[in-house]
Amino acid sequence: MGQDISKIKENNEPLSEFRKSKLLYEFNTFYDLNKDGVITESDFFMVQEYVCKLNGWAPDSEKFEMTQDLFRSIWNSLQTEADEDKDDAVTADEWVKMWEQLDKTLRGGSSALPEWLTTYLWCRFNIYDRTE
Ligand SMILES: [Ca+2]
Numbered sequence: 001m002g003q004d005i006s007k008i009k010e011n012n013e014p015l016s017e018f019r020k021s022k023l024l025y026e027f028n029t030f031y032d033l034n035k036d037g038v039i040t041e042s043d044f045f046m047v048q049e050y051v052c053k054l055n056g057w058a059p060d061s062e063k064f065e066m067t068q069d070l071f072r073s074i075w076n077s078l079q080t081e082a083d084e085d086k087d088d089a090v091t092a093d094e095w096v097k098m099w100e101q102l103d104k105t106l107r108g109g110s111s112a113l114p115e116w117l118t119t120y121l122w123c124r125f126n127i128y129d130r131t132e
């Protein structure tokens with residue numbers, strides 16, 4: 001009976017070193033924008049401010065508020081998925097762990113990334129297109 005459990009464990013392969021270093025690179029480059037070693041709400045706040053500035057949306061405009069809501073909900077989702085100890089900060093460890101979980105889900109037949117992640121990636125690429 002104990003053998004079944006060890007078989008399950010064998011299937012849960014850890015992420016490869018390559019994949020891990022890629023994830024950590026993304027963590028540092030695209031998420032931890034104020035470079036304090038963790039992802040927090042203020043990192044998302046920076047992206048949001050930046051997006052609004054680029055588009056010329058004033059802080060009291062409807063677009064500004066929409067963007068603020070969007071980034072707040074992305075952060076809330078990330079927090080739910082990744083912030084295991086609920087200290088309002090996502091560490092590199094928690095980040096990699098979340099991706100291990102995500103990879104498992106994707107391999108298990110689920111077809112898509114979570115919606116918040118898709119949204120963030122979309123915003124991210126939009127920003128980087130413009131800064132060139
Ligand atoms: Ca940070």
Ligand SMILES: [Ca+2]
Pocket residue numbers: 082083084085086087088089090091094
């Ligand atoms: Ca945490």
